Amino acid sequence: MYRFVHVLCLVLMAAFLGGCSAGESNVAQGNRDGILHFGNGSEPQGLDPHVVTGVPESKIIDALFEGLTRKNPWTLEPEPGAAASWEFSDDRRVITFHMQPEGRWSNGDPVTAHDFVWSWRRALDPAMGNLYAYMLYPVENAEAYATGKIDDPALVGVRALDDMTLEVTLNAPTPYFLQLMDHYSSYAVHRETVERFGKATDRFTRWTRVGNIVTNGPFQLQNWELNRRIVVERNPHYWDNDAVYLNGIVFYPTENIVSEERMFRVHQLHYTADVPLNKIPAYRKMADTPFVEAPYLGTYFYLLNTERPPLDDVRVRKALSLAVDREALTRNVLYGSNNPAYAITPPGTLGYQPPQLFTHDPEEARRLLAEAGYPGGDGWPGLELIYNTSESHRKIAVALQQMWKDALNITVTLSNQEWKVYLDSVSQMNFQVARRGWIGDYVDPNNFLDLYITDGGNNNTGFSDPVYDELILQRAPRAATQEARFALFHEAETRLMEQMPILPIYTYASKHLVHPSVKGLPPNLMDFVNVKYIHLEDVPLTEFELE
C-alpha cells in the first residue's frame, strides 16, 4: 500500500510537471495554417438554430449555417447567401428567392427551397418552444401558426414553387425583412439529419453533435469539447468555398474577460469578445492599438414605473432625466467608450436620427420637481432603483444617485438583485426604477419603438398612448417611402420621450481586441462578423506593452 501511494504520487508529479517548455503561440500557428482563434464569450447553449438564443451561439451558427442572405460586414447590406438572387412583387408583399444553383449541404445534398419551407415551419411550430419564433412574424400567418391559432402549417406564407424557387408572402411590406434572413431563426436545417435523431420539434436530440450535424455554411463542425473549445473546419461543399480564406476557426468560451484579455496579450487569441473597462485607457494609448470600438445597436436605460408614485407624475420623470449629466457619466465612468443617449433608438439606425428633446439641465429639473410638489427635495417620498448584480451597473447607479442628490437634493436607494430575481421583478413591474438594456435584432427603428406599444411584452413601464400605438402598428408599416416611415417613427418617438417612461443613458459600444494579423473583420453597428471575409496576414508577433 505504501509503495502504491509512492508510485501514484510520482505519476501525478510527472504528469503535473510534464513538458514545461514554451510552445508556439496559437496566433503564430493560426496565421500559418489559416486558423482563427476566436474568443466567444461563453459556452453556447447548443447549435440548433431554432432552439438557442444568444450572441456566442450566433457567431458559431453563422459559421456553420447560411440563411438566404448574408450581410456585408462593412455596409450591412444583404448579399447572396443560400439564395443567389431575389425579387419583390410590385406591392412589396411577395418576395421570390432563387436558390444558389451550386448550394450544397456539408454531406453533398443540394440545398433546396423545400429545406427552407420545412425549416421555417419547424421554427414556428409551437411545440418547438422557439424563443425567436417572432422573428418570422412578418410572414403571412406565421404568428397565427406559432401561437396555435391555426394548425395547418401550409397556411404559413412560405412556399416552394420548385426546388430552386422559394416564395415568401408577408402580411405587409416589411423594409427590414431581408435583414431577418441572416438571423439564425430563419436558417434551414437538414431535415433528414434532424429526423434521424428524433422528432422534428424535439429539443433533446443529438443531431447537432459532431459527426451527426449537417450544415450549409462555409464551415462544418469538426470538434466540440464542452467549456473548452468548438472547432469548425472548411466545408468543401460550400457553394462559395473559393471565396473563403480561413481553413478553420476555434471558438473559445472566454467567460472571464480578464483572463480573455491576458490570453490575447500572450497571443493565444486573435479576437476577444470583450475588453475589461479598466484596460481601455492603456490600450487606447498604444500605437497601432489592437483595441477596436464602435457604436453598437443597443441602448442602456432605466425603466420608470409610471404606475407607482412618485413616478406616476411625468414632471418627476422628466426631472430625474434632466438632472443626469450623461456627458460626464460616459466620460468619467465609462472611459469614454459609449455615447450619451437621449432617446431609445440608437442614432444612425439606417439613417434614422431620433429626436433629442432635452439636455442636461439641472435648473429645469429643479423647477419641474418643485412643480410636482417636492421643492428642493422637500417631502420626497424616496425612490428605489434596482439593477442586476454587476460591477458596471453598480458604478452607473451610484453615479446617477449622486447626480440626483446634487441636482435635486433627493435620496434614491440602490438595490442589486441576482439576474433571475431581477428579471422577475421587471416582468412583474415590481419596481420603481429598473436598469434595462435593449440590443436590436435588426437595424430598424421599429425594433426599439415597438417595445412601448400598450401592453407590449417588453414595455414594463405602464406607458400607454393610443396615438403612439397607431403610429407604430398601423401607420408606419403602410408608409409609402422610407422617409415617410421614418417621419412617423420620429413623431412616435417624440411622443414617447415627452412622456419619459424610460430614462435613456447611453448607446452601447462593441469593444474588442483584434490581432493586427486579422483583416476583413471591421467593426459595425450590429457587431456582426462575416467569416467569409476574414483573412490572416503573417505579421511578426510583437508584444503588447501596456502602461
Added chain:
Amino acid sequence: MWRFIAGRLLQAIPVILAVITVTFFLVRVAPGGPFDSEKAVIPEVKAALEAQYRLDLPLGQQYLAYLQDLARGELGPSFKYPGRSVNELIAAGLPATAELGAYALLVAVVLGGLAGVVASLKPNSAQDYIPMSVAMIGICMPTFLLGPLLVLVFGIHLEWLPVAGWGDIPGDKILPSLTLGAAYAAYIARLSRAGMLEVMSQDYIRTARAKGLPEWQVVTRHALRGGLIPVVAFLGPAFAGLLAGSFVVETIFQIPGLGRFYVQAAFNRDYTMILGTTVFLSTLIVLFNLLSDILAAWLNPRLRAQYGEA
C-alpha cells in the same frame, strides 16, 4: 470493519435523500424560472417549453418523477443546454475538475507536509515561524487574489507559464494547481505541525532515539506515520472540497470543469443541473469522508480496534 463500512453507507442514504429534497424545493422557491429571459417570452412558447420539461405537472408529481429517474441513474435534461443531459455535462466536466483537484491536493500535501514537518522539528524557532507565517498568509489569501497574482508574475511578466487553458499548452496546469492547492497546503502545514509535535514527545520516539537512530530516520521511519494522521483525516473532506470549490480557479484559468457548470446552473435556474451536481457532489463528499476514515483506521491501530469491535 466491513460492518462499519456498510453501516456508514446506510447512514448516507437518508442524508443524500434529505439533500435532494431540500434542494429540489428550495430552487423552486427562488424567484424567476429557467425560461425567463431579458426579452419577454411569448406565453404559447413558454407553455410548450414547460410541457417539454414536465414543469406543467404539480410540484409533488415532479418530485416523484425526479426520484424515479434518479433511481435509474438519470439526472434529466439540462435546461440551459438543450440537447444535453445532466449526466453528460457532469461527465464532461468531471475529468478536468478531478485532475485539477488531484494536482492541487498533491501540491497541498507536498508543500504543506514539508513545511509542517520542518516547522515541528524546531518549535518556536525561525525554522518554525517562517513556514507557519507563510501558511497563515496562504490560509488568508483567497484564490481569486492569488490566481491573478501568480498569472501576473509567472504568465505575463516572466512569461514562464501559460495564463489560461487546460491541457492545451504544456505547463498550463501548473498555475491553477498551485492556486487551488495553496490554501489547502497551508491547512496541511498547520495540521502536520501539530500532529508531529504531539508524536515527537511520545515515548516510542525517545526509544527510537535511544536506539541511536539518526534524527532523520527517527522522523521518517517512526514519527511521520503517527504525525500525519490528522492530515489523512483531512484529505477526504479536502478532496471533496477541492472538487466542489474549484469554480473560482476554473473561471480564472478557463478550465472546462464541473465547478463552472455548478455555479452557472444556479444563476440560470437550471433546475436539473443544480440538483444533479448537488446530488453528485454530496455523494462524493460522503464517500470521501468514509474513505478518509478508513485510511485513518488503517494508519492508527487504536481506531482500528475500535471499528473492529463496533
